[in-house]
Amino acid sequence: MDEMAIEVEGLVKQFGSFRALDGLDLHVRRGEVHGFLGPNGSGKSTTIRVLLGMLRHDGGTVRLLGGDPWADAVELHRRLAYVPGDVNLWPKLTGGEIIDLLGRLRGDLDEARRGELIDRFELDPTKKARTYSKGNRQKVGLVAALASRTELLVLDEPTSGLDPLMESVFQECIKEAVDEGRTVLLSSHILAEVEALCERVSIIRAGRTVESGTLDDLRRTSHTSVSVRTERDVDVADVDGVRDVRTEHGHLRFEVDNARLPAALDVLTAGGVLSLTCSPPTLEELFLRHYDEPGTAPDGDDLQP
């Protein structure tokens, strides 16, 4: 069996003159929870729709569970479950009916698990979908997907609208899924969720992958915040990879790329270090760097709305 659950190379998707995906890469190993991150409009949902065989791609290669998502859609869909970011339901069907329908159409509905999930997510399955709140609609989608035993879960911002209690139920469920050896592709904006669940992440911007690896890798290849007091004035601004140099409360503060940290430390040591604090970037800083900085995306495009 393939080691990779999802293999995407150089994916291109064009909507008229707009290039939604512009050479995107995504590699998800079997059995891992893979975080799929990027600003709004960066192409996450478009990628997922290509993976589900909803959209035809215009370039690159896509393999999903060893098959072609467009040509083998029906066979592949027996082996995956999907939760959209905005679960839209048929207003006059009840949540319970929708869960049953989607499970039966997939051909995989675990009765015991269905009941257990409805309890855990505190969902009232007798209500008409018209009356569900955003969070409750999302629960219907989650129960319908998680009540399966499929080997792959494709989740597109699945917890939008859930309260913190339900968010933690969701995280438990994903951990259980991984313990069973299932693979999860999780697109999310909730960094705590990503940090708690994902071994590896891919960050995309403007239709391209800008970063991919384990969270530790990302931290390593990122930058360090330095706060220092020295005996003599030092000039670190000239060191390659040093940014944001400023003085606050008698401390010199700056950011430095991890690769250039030794060079920066050499300069500081020469000035006589009195006190020194180095902190790794928070997850938030890590993401903001990719979301925000114009220089990060190869073409420097602004975010698509």
Place this chain on the structure above:
Amino acid sequence: MSGPSHREGAIGLVRANLRRDRIRIGVWIAGITAMVGVSAQSVKALFPTQADLDAAAASSDNPAIVAFQGPPYGLDTVGGQIAFQIGAPGLVLVGLMALLQTGRLTRTEEEAGRLELVRSLPVGRHAPTLAAGVVVGAMCLAVGVLTAGALVVLGLPTAGSVCFGLGYTAVGAVFMAVTLVTAQMSENPRVANGVAGLVLGASFILRAIGDAGDNALSWLSPIGWSQQTRPFADERWWPFLISFGVTAVLFVAATKLEDHRDLGAGLVAPKAGADRAAPRFASPFALALRLQRGSVAAWAGGTAALALVYGGLTSAIESFIDDNPQLEDFFTQSGGDIGDITSSYLATSAQVTALIGSGYVIQSVLRLRSEETRERTEPVLATATSRWRYWLGHLAVAVGGAVAVLVLSGVVLGASAAAVMGDGALLGDGFAAVLAYLPAVLVMAGVPALVVGVVPKFSVAAWAMLMVTFVVSFFGTLLDLPGWVLGISPFDHVAAVPVETLSAASVAGLTAVAAALLGVGAVAYRRRDIPA
């Protein structure tokens, strides 16, 4: 409860509505005005001399034609003929315009959640209702003023033209107010439009019975109120008081109802449903059927009711002809005998029935598209459901529903005609007359299927096919349209059973066209992006 503050923001909403729907509104107004203008010109051309008018007056004044068109007033004048020929279908169209636009601006907005966003601004509770009323009211007024103007330009008497135009405005206003009320009832926009549509259908049927009989029931119909103003035939203006009075009462009722419900909710609270799906609820067909069964039942019921009325009026024509033997020539000029009068009447009734069946089948096929734009298609296609099965499920419900509508109304038309005439053979005649339209109705299913597959963003254009067929069927000869235009309407290729015999060639031809449209639509749907 309805102080000025509840109406705050209405002016801004009026502006926003006009801006958003300017094209739609313009098309409605221009379309109806053009239809009236062109038809009126044709009527003028049709009856160049007073002798022509007198002959037409003598032949038109019979219950069967009256049931379709309206009360016969002043038929020996050009104006009277115009009001008679284009009055009723035009009034239905204006009612439909007001109904659809009002539903669109009220409950559809509310269900989509956009109204909530609007109401979070300094906008009063009644402002959206008021704004919808102003916009739709202005549309109705524009239609009235422009049609009246067009008739005056064509040289018709001013008083009659104004009366005619005001009749259009009045019927539109009533159905605007009716829809404002039905929009309060359920949180589902389909219910709001559907109930208002039932009222429109009932109005047409009530006036059909009333006009063919003693007029009493016509006074229960908003369409009747406008027709009873007798444009071009010694106008009387007081029936407008009924129309506008009812409009005012319904408008106030709508705001009162609005005071007693929450945003997003209906007056009828939704009930708890099943926690498990029925065992057989497990296929795309079952889903499509569940989504549309109410709509199939409503269309079938409405069409059957109309068929019952038309079938029941069969005896009225017969006796009318007996009283006026000179008319026999008019009805049998194609060389038939007296039996053909009943036959041609049944054929005309069948055409109306099939037209309604076409409306059903178009909206039903378009459901495929609305499911997609509401993002309900993706979750189903993300299961082990092929696009082909999904498409087939929807189309099966659409086509199966159309067959059900036609069969039911065919049986009802035939049975009611047979019952009033005491002639069992009419059962088969009526049934055959309606069923003869089945291949044409399949073409009507093929058009939206093609559009949804090939140019999904323009799906709504499929309705143009119904409009063309409607115009060709009712105004084709009046407008003196060229043969190729008539030929676009699938109905133009249907044999008028039982007057004519079914032609195997036309059945085969229409079926082949339908199959081609459906086939191309299916293939395109399977190959394109979803959502597109």
